[in-house]
Amino acid sequence: MTRAFNFSAGPATLPETVLRQAQAEMLEWNGVGASIVEISHRSADFMAVAAQADADLRTLIGIPDDYAVLFLGGGATTQQALLPLNFAAPGQRVDYVLTGHWGKTAVKQARPYVDVHIAASSEAGGFRDIPAPAQWQLSNDAAYVHITANETIHGVEFRDVPDVGGVPLIADFSSSIASEPIDVSRYGVIYAGAQKNLGPVGITVVIIRRDLLERAGQPRADIFDYRSHVARDSMLNTPPTWNWYLAGLMFKWMLAQGGVEAFARLSQAKSALVYEAIDNSGGFYRNDVAAAVRSRMNIPFFLPDDELNARFVSESKRAGLLALKGHNAVGGIRASLYNAMPLEGAQALAAFMRDFQRRNG
Numbered sequence: 001m002t003r004a005f006n007f008s009a010g011p012a013t014l015p016e017t018v019l020r021q022a023q024a025e026m027l028e029w030n031g032v033g034a035s036i037v038e039i040s041h042r043s044a045d046f047m048a049v050a051a052q053a054d055a056d057l058r059t060l061i062g063i064p065d066d067y068a069v070l071f072l073g074g075g076a077t078t079q080q081a082l083l084p085l086n087f088a089a090p091g092q093r094v095d096y097v098l099t100g101h102w103g104k105t106a107v108k109q110a111r112p113y114v115d116v117h118i119a120a121s122s123e124a125g126g127f128r129d130i131p132a133p134a135q136w137q138l139s140n141d142a143a144y145v146h147i148t149a150n151e152t153i154h155g156v157e158f159r160d161v162p163d164v165g166g167v168p169l170i171a172d173f174s175s176s177i178a179s180e181p182i183d184v185s186r187y188g189v190i191y192a193g194a195q196k197n198l199g200p201v202g203i204t205v206v207i208i209r210r211d212l213l214e215r216a217g218q219p220r221a222d223i224f225d226y227r228s229h230v231a232r233d234s235m236l237n238t239p240p241t242w243n244w245y246l247a248g249l250m251f252k253w254m255l256a257q258g259g260v261e262a263f264a265r266l267s268q269a270k271s272a273l274v275y276e277a278i279d280n281s282g283g284f285y286r287n288d289v290a291a292a293v294r295s296r297m298n299i300p301f302f303l304p305d306d307e308l309n310a311r312f313v314s315e316s317k318r319a320g321l322l323a324l325k326g327h328n329a330v331g332g333i334r335a336s337l338y339n340a341m342p343l344e345g346a347q348a349l350a351a352f353m354r355d356f357q358r359r360n361g
């Protein structure tokens with residue numbers, strides 16, 4: 001069995017070299033006589049792995065020293081609930097901009113704690129665009145503004161950092177972190193589940209401008225308090241050590257590939273191949289997202305009817321192109337092109353699309 005090109009939206013494909021290293025080290029790691037999943041997170045050996053992952057992520061993303069970096073369990077969804085608890089007073093106004101499904105989950109997690117104001121939404125148009133920032137109805141007294149940098153289901157991606165004045169901008173980068181350079185200093189908080197561009201599911205990266213940790217926030221247990229996690233270097237309780245190690249291997253792999261500049265070029269090239277196959281199909285394939293905000297990471301598209309969508313999914317699978325079925329919320333097809341997807345994967349998909357159209361168009 002050879003490895004197929006895996007277009008899963010997450011958990012997603014990982015580089016073969018990373019998997020092989022993890023495989024080679026599974027039974028015995030680093031001369032300690034045990035696997036890394038069998039040793040204490042407080043052992044010097046594991047602490048070194050954790051510190052190296054932190055240093056490598058800082059280099060990879062370009063994270064300034066006045067930002068804390070956390071490696072936490074709980075996924076991006078948990079952070080969506082912790083944001084209002086840590087950065088807003090009870091019932092305080094917070095602004096959310098909705099450009100797809102995941103912005104809505106962020107709102108759902110925040111609502112019990114704060115006065116959520118939808119400053120802008122493209123939902124009425126089916127989440128096919130990003131409302132122009134000049135039109136956003138931002139509140140004067142908002143604790144923060146929340147955006148989703150890349151909407152994994154709707155395939156809509158911010159291409160510029162919106163100017164929200166002096167209010168901290170919080171961004172969910174789960175499906176696009178490390179795919180191009182970002183100016184971290186423009187954000188108050190960046191968070192991302194690892195299971196797309198950063199490695200395995202089970203660990204979430206949270207990057208917080210340190211002055212925001214001074215905010216009183218709301219009554220909350222220690223385990224929900226970012227300050228406590230920062231004070232204990234993300235080891236307030238037992239962290240997901242295996243996931244942290246695997247993410248660390250991914251950071252090293254991404255640095256060796258040339259870092260975020262290299263992935264920006266690669267993402268551009270891969271997504272262009274698929275969008276070209278869509279746009280040159282004479283309407284056989286359709287992607288309805290406004291050209292300026294089409295995602296480089298997740299490309300949803302549709303064939304003329306559901307029967308063809310289903311045939312495309314089953315035939316592509318037989319051709320070694322996995323997990324192209326669209327999310328249930330929108331249907332159709334979705335191709336996810338994260339950092340570990342090689343150019344050859346996008347080439348194979350584009351070629352398959354042209355061939356499928358020839359046979360079925």
Ligand code: PMP
Nearest residue numbers: 075076077102152172174175193
């Ligand atoms: N935000 C975005 C943009 C996502 O794509 C996802 C998961 N696909 C989530 C949040 C939720 O992440 P998790 O399942 O890690 O809680």
